[in-house]
Amino acid sequence: TTAVTCPTVRIHPAVIAQAAATSAVLHGGRFVLGVGTGEALNEHIFGDAWPQADVRLEMLEEAVEVLRALWGGDFVSHHGKHYTVEQARIYTLPDAPPPIYVSGFGPKAIDLAARIGDGYVSTMPDGEMVRRFRENGGGDKPCQAGFKAAYADSEDEGMRIAYERWPNAGVPGELSQVLPSPRHFEQASELVRPEMLKEAFVCGNSADAHLEMIDKYAKAGFDEVYVANTGPHYQGLFDLYQREVLPRLR
Template sequence: MRIGYFLSSEEYTPDELLAQARGAEKAGFEGLWISDHYHPWVDAQGESPFVWSTIGALSQVCSLPVTTAVTCPTVRIHPAVIAQAAATSAVLLDGRFVLGVGTGEALNEHIFGDAWPSADVRLEMLEEAVEVMRELWRGGFVEHRGRHYTVENARIYTRPETPPPVYVSGFGPKATDLAARIGDGYVSTMPDGDLVRRFREGGGGDKPCQAGFKAAFAADEDAGADIAYEKWPNAGVPGELSQVLPSPRHFEQAAQNVTKDQVRSAFVCGNDPKAHLEMIDRYAQAGFDEVYVANTGPHWQGLFDLYADEVLPRLRR
């Protein structure tokens, strides 16, 4: 299993994300995830740099492969523009770039005042968006008139030798079926073996399956839980609310009903390497090929040291 580090654009400045990328590579992580947000989930997280600028900078400071986890190429940014951004990123990263895509959240995608589509429509839009991007990556001028998107006289001139793989996020059966049908890989954040099997049996076969989880490194578990609860109370917000709530203040309101223990259960808190190894094993048992860990709070160097000294050596024995 490949172990990577998850750069949280919602919580750190661009400079901090670059420093974390350098630290992750030095610690022995094998890849990077990076989130694509217009807003943080709650104001306590406090950041949200433009992911495509950060990816360009990442290409100059480390040699790790980078996956967007995930970009929504349907509403906030037209898929023809995402296709150009992904192509440039793949060139800068010399082929070490994967475009992870998903149907998005109103939190990030509603900013122009467009109606937020139903889940089924968002999946339909995502499928057409991926079709548009792949057509543009093949080269030549593209004319596309579909149900959701129009492209006229568009050509991407700066392209990698091989188009970037497209991994599709899926947290339910319909999205997982779409990932199996059109994706070059599968993305999730849950150690759900049933969905991995659904992806593989539905057409995904042996394509890569990536997942990620969050940690809060601190002197002990309680201190880590305090940090996680302060920064990510939205981790306990249930059901489809994460897809439909439109602003950080709405997540803060929903999170008033979330307890610290609920957030603790969604994180690996503290500095016990055994807890991290147990979480990674849950994803391994579910069938994932790659898992990415994010740190919340100020102690990310402590997490890097823990992985370099205790976690990664045990996994590689």
């Protein structure tokens, strides 16, 4: 699963449609395209204006329409509000179109995910978000989430690594979506203290801490949880999960 790709500004949805179709073929149908409205940091590079949130959601909805049309296998011409496609066709297609999971944090984005998505993506163990998705059209579609770890010999060392490598995880609100430059992220991250990252990361080498975090997502109603290690000690995280976390989950 891509968690998540922005198919609206920097990359035209027709290009994403072709890339996702190829990925689905190469992965034997195991590929899921996660999409979201993106971040100015990545999307502003061609000098286009960064749209406000409502417009970005509108663009995402039309982009998903373009993706699914192209995965139908015919020639597609689309003349929409935000995108134009002229006689485009994807020739290498998987047996079934890739599922599209939609990311959402605010109410409008969650409602859009429920309406157009084949699943939902989040990074917070928030049961209200899952309930809103399911009650507003998502039903029993998959809900997927992820959290970060910073594996190390101690919690303090893990916290140090997290703060060194990913302090922007502590930047609040919509700043991560609207700041356009790494310099701005660096400046905003000066407001983040190392201990603040304990809310976003599982630091150290405790299997109990990982199981506790996974349990939060399970109780919130998520079906799948993905863990991303930050820092150099990824093998230690793999070994911990093999030895202690996964057996206890089973």
